[in-house]
Amino acid sequence: MRALKRWCIPAMVLAALGTAVPSLAQEKAVSQGAVAFVSGGIGVDSQERLQALEKEFNLKLVFTLVEGNYLADVNVVVKDGAGKILVEHLAEGPFFLAKLPAGRYSVAATYEGRTVTRKVSVGAKGLRTEYLRWPGNPQADFPLPPEREDGPKTGAKAQRR
Numbered sequence: 509m510r511a512l513k514r515w516c517i518p519a520m521v522l523a524a525l526g527t528a529v530p531s532l533a534q535e536k537a538v539s540q541g542a543v544a545f546v547s548g549g550i551g552v553d554s555q556e557r558l559q560a561l562e563k564e565f566n567l568k569l570v571f572t573l574v575e576g577n578y579l580a581d582v583n584v585v586v587k588d589g590a591g592k593i594l595v596e597h598l599a600e601g602p603f604f605l606a607k608l609p610a611g612r613y614s615v616a617a618t619y620e621g622r623t624v625t626r627k628v629s630v631g632a633k634g635l636r637t638e639y640l641r642w643p644g645n646p647q648a649d650f651p652l653p654p655e656r657e658d659g660p661k662t663g664a665k666a667q668r669r
Contacts, residue, residue: 544607546605565635568636581600612629
């Protein structure tokens with residue numbers, strides 16, 4: 509009976525935890541017209557799922573600050589050579605993958621009101637990767653704790669005194 513209790517209780521706890529943990533969102537391609545695309549990449553699991561999908565796409569956009577920090581909530585607009593909008597999407601993470609017909613395109617990505625544009629050519633095979641970078645805002649992106657007047661001095665200010 510003791511052996512049964514020793515195994516039943518942990519099994520019940522694990523079963524309860526399994527039902528309490530929400531399932532992870534799976535990155536799934538969606539389509540706008542003839543263009544399939546997917547975005548995401550927040551967290552290692554999401555990055556790995558997107559990496560596994562890369563072979564199905566021919567354009568990859570990566571969104572970062574100049575300093576290297578990944579970005580999400582970037583509005584992406586892809587236009588064909590005639591200026592027709594093929595994709596308009598708010599990227600859910602730092603990676604955006606699209607399957608476009610071979611050709612030349614204009615990509616505009618907007619983050620916090622600043623737009624970065626690229627002219628890209630993609631082939632029927634292979635993956636074209638473009639890195640779109642924005643300058644960081646030191647007050648918002650890299651906040652430093654306020655210096656205390658009564659605490660020990662460190663850093664540049666301490667060295668000047």
